Amino acid sequence: MSTNHKDLKQQSFPTYSMDEWMTAVNNSLKNKSMDALYSNTYENIRLKPLYSSEDLDFTNIDQYSGSRLRIRGFDSPGDQPKTWRIAQKIKRQDWAEVKKILKRALENGQDSLSFDVDYLENVDDVNFSELNNQNVPYFLLTKHHFHLLLKKALEVEQSHSFGIIAMDLISCNLHQGKLEADSPPILENWSLQVLRAHRELPNIKTILIDTTPFHNGGANAVQELALALAEAIFYIEHMRNKDWEPSQVAKKLVFHFGIGGNFFMEVAKLRAFRALWTTVARAYGISPYEDRVVVSAETSTFTKTVLDPYVNMLRSGNEAFSAIIGGIDYLHVSPYDEIFHENGEFSARIARNTQLILQEEAHLKRIVDPAGGSYYIESLTNELVEKAWELFQKIDALGGIVEGLKSGWIQNDINQVLNKRLLDVETRKHSVIGANVYANPSEQISYTNTKNEKTGGTIIPITSVRIAQAFENLRERAHEMKLQGKKLCAGLICLGELKDYKSRADFVTGVLATGGITTDWGHNFRSFEEIKEFISTTKFPYYCICGTDDMYKDYAMKIGEWVQENYPAIKIDISGKFTREQMDSYCKRGISDSIYLHQNMVQKITSLLNLWEV
CATH class of the missing domain: 3.40.50.280 (Cobalamin-binding domain)
Incomplete structure (x- = not known):
């Protein structure tokens, strides 16, 4: 019997009301309460078992990218960049090795000049001219070598120099309890480097807002967003003292996020960021033609394990997918063995190919905001915007991010979330495959030194944590x-x-x-x-x-x-x-x-x- 395709096109699913759905659910739950289907996130967002059009105000939803609050993307249709940049961070101690591996990576799909500057032992040997990096942007985020990198970039043809060479004075040394942005001499020297780069390297973005120390310290999405805004305010206000307009600062800004394992939350986080930043930009009088900032991301170290390390490939793939769906300009996918030794050739290749598969086989480079219109993700985005803005206002009332960190209020707020996360892992309410569930007691493990650096700072440190560390310590014992x-x-x-x-x-x-x-x-x-x-x-x-x-x-x-x-x-x-x-x-x-x-x-x-x- 032949199929009439015209008839199939006329078919539709029957429409049911929310009341009918709830009646069916209550019948299936029998003696259980409907409350059992609800759950709470670490952001204090109560997740519903079902989202519908009733959860959204369609008059306040961006219909396309580049409109209103930029939730669906900064760029207008037709102005979209080709795709995100693959910015795999090469981690080696010797420049000769970095140079060799980076050249090979650029021949095999990577399209950004990226390596771990602070891990290099002979950073003075760095020579960008040896890389033949025409038409390849820099993606160099540093904690200690900002001045040196700019100097090295000036040694090559300036017309070839574009991309990112940036440092975040606020978050760079929080793990040691040091707040560099609170030191006038350090802040002044950093400002001079930014101003010089603006004159001599106009196509280099230099002002980094790196939220990964907060993310890897256990912060939730609301905290990451609020802290990103608070940092932006600090840099805008500081550069105003150097006679820069807010729009000039915006052109130099790079927001860098860590991407965790809660897929939909991470998608919503990046979408919410654009709405929050656009709100701040409008408040400063930055025009819609000048508010476009670079958003980069890296997959989380918080979620990675030494135990059953190949599972880290799956974790990183999930995190990379959510970052791309959320919308980013540069992405580093952590190799599965990154947390316990220098990346091997195999692990680095798998990490790079994860992005290539998402570009070439999943065709994610051909789409813009595929999450748009999802009742669940749109609702989650709106809740993150509201909660992050409320927290941002609290930080601002404290005197800004520097005062919030000096007082310890921000660290305490993050630690409360971190302790909940760790307790959920220890009680197995949250599963970590290979660590607290489905563990292999006979596994041969390469243990790593997880001791934190000595602080010696003046504020409460925010140290990097991995969610499975307690179980790793047990296995090591x-x-x-x-x-x-x-x-x-x-x-x-x-x-x-x-x-x-x-x-x-x-x-x-x-x-x-x-x-x-x-x-x-x-x-x-x-x-x-x-x-x-x-x-x-x-x-x-x-x-x-x-x-x-x-x-x-x-x-x-x-x-x-x-x-x-x-x-x-x-x-x-x-x-x-x-x-x-x-x-x-x-x-x-x-x-x-x-x-x-x-x-x-x-x-x-x-x-x-x-x-x-x-």
């Missing part, structure tokens, strides 16, 4: 114990049939694996004598009983009492969540503790590893 010849293996006392204990045994096995502890399952125990034989034969320092609650009533207390009498050094837990009264009765009969969902696993594993150190 377990690794060192194994090197000492200790066998980290726990016994599982599995009661009854497989269906009775498997779910709890799997759960306990997964939890212990996050601390590098393997498990030996004692299967299908149906008598107390079998259990005693298993314990007497294996003599592990730790066992966990897995089964049904009814089986615990028959066996748990007997096992606890027998072990307490015969092997007092052995610790016995049960799997499951119980009331305080129930646990008190178990503990009185030799049971030490329990393992259950949303328990603080870092604290739990730490206490268990102590058993093998005795």
Whole structure:
């Protein structure tokens, strides 16, 4: 039977009202509340289970890029740049190596001259003329070598010099507790370099607003946006003292963001930024023809792990995708091994090719703001704009970003969010694959020194954190114990049939694996004598009983009492969540503790590893 395509074109889905949808959901939830479908983000935004046209005011939505608040993009249709620039940051200590790798990268898809300037040991040897970088922009963000880089750029033909050579005096040394923007001599020297570059390198953007230290310190999207605006105000006001108009400052601005793992939030963050910056620009009288600023991004180090590092490829791919959908001009995708050693050729190639795939195979270079019109993303964008503007006003009331950092108010605000994030990882409310879930205890790991630099500064530092560090520390501790010849293996006392204990045994096995502890399952125990034989034969320092609650009533207390009498050094837990009264009765009969969902696993594993150190 042939298909009538004309009829298919006339087909449509039936339209349902929100009330009809809620009725269907309530029927499927049965005894659960509708509240179970709502969730809260770290930005204090309450996410709904369904968004519709009723959530939007269509009269206040940008219809195309370059209009109103620039939410859909700075550039008008027809004026769009070809695509974003691939700005993979080469990380090597020797200039000769950087030069060789960068030349090869430029031949294989990279289209920006980018390397980690501050990682170089022989930065004085940098010679841009050796790169033959005509028509390739600089993308050089530095904390320590701003003056030197500008000097090096002046040594080549000026007509070839364009792009970004920039430094952020506010955020560059926050990890050390130093606020360079509060030092008049440093600020004055920086200003002189900006003014000189404006005269002699007019096509170089020099004023960086780098929010990645805040992002990698645990800040949420609202905080990143508000701090970006507060930094912009600081630089505009400072350069006014040098007789610069706000529009002149805007032409030199580069906003640099870290991109985390919450896909839709990161898309909305970049869209919200354009609305917020446009609002500030209008307040300063910057015309719509002069308010276009460069937005660059890099994938987060906060989300990356030493454990199961190949998963970092997937994380970076997700983050890169959201950055591109949100709208950026330059992008660095972190290689999967970036956090624990210099990029290998393989990891650097995969990171660069991630961007090339998104450009050439996903065709993202051919579209503008594909998220526009999404009820969810438009609503999220609007909420970020409102909350970020409110926080920006609070920072401004403190006297601006410098005063906010000097008082510690900003650091405290970020730390509150960071502590929530870390607690959610430790209790496994937030999953980190390979670290707190689906861990491989036998994995060979290249551990890295995660100690922070000494501060010696005058303000509270904002240090870079990685979300899985606590579990990495546990695994490193377990690794060192194994090197000492200790066998980290726990016994599982599995009661009854497989269906009775498997779910709890799997759960306990997964939890212990996050601390590098393997498990030996004692299967299908149906008598107390079998259990005693298993314990007497294996003599592990730790066992966990897995089964049904009814089986615990028959066996748990007997096992606890027998072990307490015969092997007092052995610790016995049960799997499951119980009331305080129930646990008190178990503990009185030799049971030490329990393992259950949303328990603080870092604290739990730490206490268990102590058993093998005795």
